[in-house]
Amino acid sequence: MENEASDEELMLSYGAGNADAFDTLYQRHKTPLYRFVLRQCGQENVDELFQDIWLKVINARNDYQVKAKFKTWLYHLARNRIIDLYRRNNIRPADNHEAELKTVEDTTIEQPEKNLHKQNQHEALLDAIAELPRDQKEAFLLREEADLSLEQIAETCSINFETAKSRLRYAIKKLRQKLEMPDEQ
């Protein structure tokens, strides 16, 4: 039954004292959320941030109200926690912070030409994602990991629809260029 319940119902059930509801909720969202944090903050910080985000969810169980999608609320919490980390490390939103956070090891300093020669295109894509500006990376990861629509991305990031659309379009364009994919036009 709990597997069929919506995220919001599970959260309300957990707030009423049902621990199993939280288990179901956690199993649904743990992997995409973990990757979302990992891609932005690196392996060094991911566990700490991931745990902090879920503890915030646990602590908010009594005050939770269904005003928006649970997923949107969850990633908004995650985003705020990541921004706190950026501020602590004095990283600006437009910076390519991968070098500072050293999340992707030596591949971050490799040139795009070398990526093309990698056998695993996935790694090349991850390298390209790591080189994206933070806002564009965030929009891409929200789309791919959290499966959020443009409206939901805008709501999560507290920006308007056009800005979200623009960020996502630029991110895809840059990734395509780095992977040497030809333009559709």
Place this chain on the structure above:
Amino acid sequence: MSNDEEKLSRLYHEGSNEMPSSQLDDVILNAAREAAHQPVADKNIKAKSPFSGSWPTTVSIAAVLVITVILIPLIEQDTPQSTSTESADENELFTGEQKQEQDSLSRLSADTDREQSSMKAKKRSLMEIQEVHSYQSAPVTSTQGKLAKEISTVKTMAKSTMPTSSEASVSTPMPASRSMASPSLHFNRIDNENEQLNLEDNLAAELDSSNSRSKPLPAKQWLEKIKKLIAQENYAQAKIELDAFKRHYPNEEIEPSITESINSKNLAQ
């Protein structure tokens, strides 16, 4: 979504196998279970409204409110009355002696005021008479005689009361109307008596001077007038006229019968 976007998405998800560790999962899930088993504290425990209890509580609160609303205006209305009764009680605390003193003082002040007012009225009337005489060039007239008579009576009354008033300064005062008419006049204060005497002397002197300023009668006619006054038994006026005659005609001889009759009568008075 275009083909390139689908390709990117597929490529991204194909190789992504990162997951939180089982230890991290256990930490988070244990924390969630512990939190869920804790008593739900905060949300459901709220301060109870006084109206959330049973109906007797609600009714009693409403009754208290209504009674308070009704009584407060009544208490506020009674407040000024209670202060007046308090002041009355305070007045009762005065001793009997204080009351007597207050009464005697009020009586004295009332009598003094009455005397002063009567004296002022007397003075005013005398001044008016004097003014009338000052415009008349004729010698002593009937009104002048009345004025002189009044002055003489006042003088004699004041002189006769001088020793008694000095003996008892707190003697029982008489009403103003009686005190002016009765020869046994008693004044309450020596100051008033002195003032009265001074006033009368001044008035007599002014009257004499006004008489002297007017053209005097010839000596024989004046003496005849004095004799007439004696014949009419108006000795006071006769004495005044005689004194004035002496001032105007110091060398003129006066019949001894005139002086003897006037002196004998004045002594008798």
